[in-house]
Amino acid sequence: MAIKYSPTVIEHFTNPQNVGEIENADAAATEGSPACGDMLTFTLKVDPESHVIEDVRFRSYGCASNISTASMATVLAKGKPVEEVKNFNAKIISEKLGGLPATKMHCSVLAVNGLKAAIKQWEINNGLAEEEEIQCNVTTIKKLLKHVINPQTGKNIISMGMINFIKIDGAKVFIEVNLGDTEDMYAENIRDEITETIESMKCLEEVVVRILDRQKFEIKDNNGV
Amino acid sequence: MSEKPIYFDNNDSTAMIEPVFAAMKPYFMEQYGNPASLHQYGLDAEEAVNDARATLTGLIGAQSDELLFTGSATESNNLALFGLTQAAPKNKHHLITSKVEHHAVLNVMKRLVKEGFEVTFLDVDKEGFVDPDDLKKAIRPETLLASIVHGNHVIGTIQDIKALGEVCRENGVLFHTDAAQSFTKVPIDVNDIPVDLISINAHKMHGPKGVGALYVRKGVRFDRLMEGGPQENNRRPGTENVPAIVGMEEAAKIGCANRDKDNAYMIEIRDRLIEKLLEIPHTHLNGPRGDKRMPSNANITFLYIEGEAILMHLSMRGVYVSSGSACSSIALAPSNVLTAIGLVHEEAHGSIRFSFSKLNSLDEVEPAVEHVKQVVDQLRAMSAFIPAEHSEKEGAGKTFYKKKKSEF
Numbered sequence: 042m043a044i045k046y047s048p049t050v051i052e053h054f055t056n057p058q059n060v061g062e063i064e065n066a067d068a069a070a071t072e073g074s075p076a077c078g079d080m081l082t083f084t085l086k087v088d089p090e091s092h093v094i095e096d097v098r099f100r101s102y103g104c105a106s107n108i109s110t111a112s113m114a115t116v117l118a119k120g121k122p123v124e125e126v127k128n129f130n131a132k133i134i135s136e137k138l139g140g141l142p143a144t145k146m147h148c149s150v151l152a153v154n155g156l157k158a159a160i161k162q163w164e165i166n167n168g169l170a171e172e173e174e175i176q177c178n179v180t181t182i183k184k185l186l187k188h189v190i191n192p193q194t195g196k197n198i199i200s201m202g203m204i205n206f207i208k209i210d211g212a213k214v215f216i217e218v219n220l221g222d223t224e225d226m227y228a229e230n231i232r233d234e235i236t237e238t239i240e241s242m243k244c245l246e247e248v249v250v251r252i253l254d255r256q257k258f259e260i261k262d263n264n265g266v
Numbered sequence: 267m268s269e270k271p272i273y274f275d276n277n278d279s280t281a282m283i284e285p286v287f288a289a290m291k292p293y294f295m296e297q298y299g300n301p302a303s304l305h306q307y308g309l310d311a312e313e314a315v316n317d318a319r320a321t322l323t324g325l326i327g328a329q330s331d332e333l334l335f336t337g338s339a340t341e342s343n344n345l346a347l348f349g350l351t352q353a354a355p356k357n358k359h360h361l362i363t364s365k366v367e368h369h370a371v372l373n374v375m376k377r378l379v380k381e382g383f384e385v386t387f388l389d390v391d392k393e394g395f396v397d398p399d400d401l402k403k404a405i406r407p408e409t410l411l412a413s414i415v416h417g418n419h420v421i422g423t424i425q426d427i428k429a430l431g432e433v434c435r436e437n438g439v440l441f442h443t444d445a446a447q448s449f450t451k452v453p454i455d456v457n458d459i460p461v462d463l464i465s466i467n468a469h470k471m472h473g474p475k476g477v478g479a480l481y482v483r484k485g486v487r488f489d490r491l492m493e494g495g496p497q498e499n500n501r502r503p504g505t506e507n508v509p510a511i512v513g514m515e516e517a518a519k520i521g522c523a524n525r526d527k528d529n530a531y532m533i534e535i536r537d538r539l540i541e542k543l544l545e546i547p548h549t550h551l552n553g554p555r556g557d558k559r560m561p562s563n564a565n566i567t568f569l570y571i572e573g574e575a576i577l578m579h580l581s582m583r584g585v586y587v588s589s590g591s592a593c594s595s596i597a598l599a600p601s602n603v604l605t606a607i608g609l610v611h612e613e614a615h616g617s618i619r620f621s622f623s624k625l626n627s628l629d630e631v632e633p634a635v636e637h638v639k640q641v642v643d644q645l646r647a648m649s650a651f652i653p654a655e656h657s658e659k660e661g662a663g664k665t666f667y668k669k670k671k672s673e674f
Contacts, residue, residue, distance in 0.1 A: 044574075054575075055582065060648045075612040075651050078572055078591060078600070082650040100650035104574035104591070108648075225376075229599045258380055 046105060047139030053109035058116050061098045068166055070158035073151050074237055079103035081111050081151055083159040089167075092123050097156070106145040110134050110152035123160050129153050146195030147234075150188060177244035179207045182214070185242065189234045193223045198231065205253070212246035214239060219253045220260070228252045228260045271584040272630045274539075276470070276562055277419055277447060277621035278588055282513070283472040289516040290474065293509035301506050302495060311508050318515035322479060325522050326464065327455040333481050334498040335511050339446035340370035342465035342480040343413075345491055345502065346442045347374045350411055350463075351383060352489040358410035362439075364388045364396045365606035366423070367415050370465075371444055372602065375413075388414075393554040394423035394607050402433045411440035416464075417448030420590060420603035420619060421553030422563030424452055431460035440486065446470060446478075450521030451529060451561060462486050468510065472623065473517030477510035528624040532561035535622050535631060540564050542635040543620075546642055552607060552617060564620045565590070567613045571645040576618055579641040585634050590617035612651070 046054070062069075066084035073080035080103060086096040097118050099111040113134050118126045131149035135141040141149060164170035175181060187199045198204060198218070205217035216235060220228060232250045239248045252260045273281075293314065299307025301315050320330040336342045351361070363375050365387050375385045386404045388396050396414055405412075412434050417424050427443050434441035442463040445454060449466040456464075463486065467478040482488055482501075494503025521528070536559075540551055548569040553559055568576060573591030580587055590601035591614065600614035609617070620634075 054578065057648070071650065075615075076610070078611065078615040080650045100648055102570065102649050102651035103572050105578045107572070108575060226599075233599075 044142055044144070046109075046142070049113075049137070049139040050106060050109045050141065053112040053138065054105040057101075057108050057112040059096075059098045059112065059119065060100070062100060063096055063098050068159050068163035070155060070162050072155035072158055073103070075102060077233065077237060079107045079148060079151055081107065081155040083111075083115075083155045085159045085163055087123060087163050094118050094121055094123060094126060097159075099155070103148070104145075106141055106148040107151065109138060110141070110149045111155070113138050114152040114156050118156055123163065127157060127160060129156065141195075143195035144192045147190035147192070150190055150197075154188060175242055175244060177209070177242065179209060181242065182207050182209075182216075182239060185238050186235065189231065189238055191223055192227050192230055198235075203231075209245070212244075213249065214245050214247070215249045215251070217251045217253065219257075220255060222255065225254055225260055228254075269584060271586055272626075272634050273586045274620040274622060274626070274630075274634060275586045275588050276623040276626070277560075277619060279469050279475065280472045280623045281625055282469075282474055283517070283520070283625075285520060286473055286513045286516045290509040290513040293512055297508075301508065302497065311506075314508055314512050315506050318511045321515045322466075322518055323481070325450075325518055326481060327457045328481055329484065331499065332456075332484055333479050334502050335506055335514075336478040336480055336502060337476055337507070338478040339444065339465045339467035340368075340478070342467070342478045343368070343370040343442075343444055344374055345480055346463045346465060346482075346488075347371065347378065347411075347413060348491055349488040349501075350440060350442070350486070351378055351381075352491075353487040354410045357408055360384045360386070360406055360409045362386045362388060362401065362404050362409060362412040364390060364414050366390050366394050366396075366418055366420070366603045367413070368419055368444055368446070371413050371415065390423075390606050392608050393558075394418055394421050394603065395554075395558075396425055396430060398426065398429040398433050401430055402437070405433070405437045405439055409437070409439050411442060413442040413444070415447075416443045416445040416454070417452055417560045418553065418563075418603060419447050420601055421565045421607065422560035423553050424448065424558050424560060427454070427461060428459045434462075435460035447560060447562070450518055450525060453522075453525070456481065456483065468514035468517055471517045471521045472625075474510045474513040477507050477514050479514070524624070529561040531624055532622045532626070535626055535628055536561060536564050538628060538631045539620055539635065540566070542631060543638060546639060552604065552609070562622045564622075565617060566620070567609065567617045568642050569613065569616055570649045570651050571642065572615050573618055575645055576616070576638075576641055579644070580637060583637045583641070585637050588619045588621075590619065591615040 063084040063086050067087050069084045071082040082100045084098050088095050097115045099115055101108045101111055131153050134149040165172055187197045189198045191198055191201055203218050205219055208215045235250050236248045254260055297310050299311040301312035319333050323330045323333045361383050379385050388400050390396055414425055414430050416427055431441045440462045443461050444465045446467050450471045462483045464481040469475040490501045492503050497503050543566050550567050552565040573589030577589045590604045600611055604614035604617055
C-alpha cells in the first residue's frame with residue numbers, strides 16, 4: 042500500500058533543517074533503535090543564562106517521516122527556552138507537518154522524546170535535574186509502554202487499554218496484550234516495540250509478550266513469518 | 267525530472283505491451299458477449315476463453331481442462347489452499363510451506379492455523395532455498411499438502427521445484443507452487459515436474475492486471491470457495507474477464523516464445539547493476555547469483571540507512587524501486603523473506619529490490635547507479651547509526667557518527 046505524505050513532510054524530508062551534530066554540545070541523546078528501523082540523535086547548545094536553545098541538530102536513521110519529524114522538531118525548538126520545549130508533544134509536530142499517516146505517528150513521538158531526552162541530559166549536566174533511577178516495577182513498565190504506538194490508530198497501547206496484565210517474576214516479565222479491533226498484521230510490530238522498550242530498562246532478562254486477537258486466539262511469533 | 271523514469275520495479279508489475287493490448291481490444295466493445303450465453307456473441311466469447319485455456323495449458327504441458335481463470339495470483343493461491351483444505355478428509359490436518367512465501371500464501375496459512383490446521387513453516391538457507399530433505403522430514407501421515415513458491419518475489423531465488431515435487435509425490439502429499447513471478451521466465455512442464463497446482467498471473471509478464479489462473483491436475487479433490495454459476499468447470503463462478511484472459515494468453519505466448527532471448531537480456535542488466543551497486547561500501551547482495559536467480563531480480567542491502575528513505579529519494583529522482591523495509595510496509599514489519607534468510611532487522615530495513623523486464627535497457631544502469639550512490643551518500647552523511655565493529659573493520663567507507671549517549 043502506498044503511503045501518502047503531506048507536502049510539508051516531503052519538504053522537510055528532501056531539505057531537512059539542522060542536520061548534523063554540534064561540536065562541544067551541551068547535551069546529547071539518542072532515542073529509538075536500529076532494529077526498529079528508526080533512531081534519532083539530538084545535540085543541543087543552551088544559553089546558560091536564559092536557558093534558550095541556541096542550537097539543536099539531529100542525525101537520523103529512518104524513513105521519510107523520521108527525518109521530517111526530527112527536522113520539524115529542531116525548527117520548533119531552536120530559539121525557544123527549554124521550559125517551553127519540554128511541553129512539546131507529538132501532536133504539535135505532526136500538526137505543523139500537515140499531518141502524518143497513522144502508521145507514522147510513532148515517528149513524531151520519537152522526535153519529541155529524543156528532544157526531551159537531550160534537554161533532560163542538559164538539566165542533569167547542569168545540576169537542574171537528578172538522574173532518574175529506573176525502578177524495575179510494573180508502574181515504570183506502564184509508563185514506558187505509553188511510548189508504544191498502535192500503528193493502526195496512532196494512539197499509544199496504554200491509552201487504548203490493550204494491556205491485559207503485566208506480571209514480573211524475578212528477572213522475567215509477562216505481558217498480555219489484546220488486539221481488540223487492531224488488525225493481526227500489526228501484532229509483530231507491537232510485540233517488537235514492547236520487547237524493545239522493556240529491554241531498554243536493562244533490569245529484566247526475559248520478556249514474554251502474549252498477544253490475543255479479537256477472538257482471544259493467541260497470535261504466535263513464528264520467527265518473523 | 268524531465269527524462270523518462272527508470273522503472274526497476276517489474277516484480278511488482280510490468281507495462282503491458284502493444285500486441286497484448288491489440289489482442290484484447292476487440293473484446294471490450296465489439297466481441298463483448300458473455301461466454302455463458304448461447305447466442306453467437308456468447309459462443310465467440312466462450313471460444314476465446316477456451317482458446318486461451320488451451321494455449322496456457324499447452325505452455326505447461328497440461329490438458330486443456332486442467333486450468334481455471336481467476337482474478338489474480340493471490341486469488342489462485344487462496345483458491346488452491348482453501349479449496350484443497352475444504353475438500354480434505356478430517357485426518358489430513360497438517361500443511362507445509364516455507365518462510366519465504368508471498369503473503370497470499372503465508373496469510374492463508376495463518377488463517378488455516380486459526381481454523382485448526384497445523385502448519386510447518388520450513389526454514390530456508392541464506393540464499394533462500396528450501397532443502398528437499400527438510401521437506402521430507404516435515405511430512406507426516408496427516409500431511410495434506412505442501413506449498414512452496416517457485417521464483418521468489420523479494421530475492422529472486424528459484425526453488426528446485428522438481429526435487430520438492432518429487433518428495434511430495436513419493437509421500438502422497440499434494441504439491442502447490444506459486445509461480446506468479448517465474449511463469450514464462452522459468453519453464454514448467456507438468457509432465458516432468460510432479461506439481462499438482464500452479465498459481466500464475468498476467469501482469470508480471472506484460473499482460474493486464476486483474477487476471478490470474480490456477481492449474482489443477484486432473485483428479486485432485488478441490489472445493490470451490492464461491493457460489494454462483496457453473497463457470498470454470500463449476501470451480502470459480504462469475505463471468506470470465508474475457509479481454510484480460512485473451513491478454514493473458516497473448517502475453518504468455520510471447521513470453522514463452524522469447525524466453526531465452528528475454529532472459530539473457532535481463533540477466534545482462536541484472537548482473538551489471540549488481541556489480542556496480544556492490545562497489546558502494548557496506549552493501550551486500552541478497553539471494554543467489556547465477557542461473558538460480560530470477561533474471562528479473564536484484565536485491566541489495568545498504569547498511570546504516572533505511573529503505574523507505576532511499577526509495578522516496580529515488581522516486582523523486584525518477585528511479586522506481588521497492589523496499590524490504592518495515593517503514594515502507596503498512597504493517598511496519600520487515601519483509602519475512604529477508605528475515606528468513608538471516609538478515610537482522612537493520613539489514614532488512616536497508617534493502618532495496620531492483621527488478622527488470624525486457625523493456626528496460628542496459629543504458630539505464632549507469633544513471634540508476636549514479637542516483638543510488640548520491641542518495642546513499644546523502645542519507646549516510648546524516649545517519650545516526652554505525653555499529654562500532656563495522657566502522658573499525660571496514661575502514662574503506664565514510665566516517666560515520668557513532669552512538670554516544672553516555673559521553674556527556
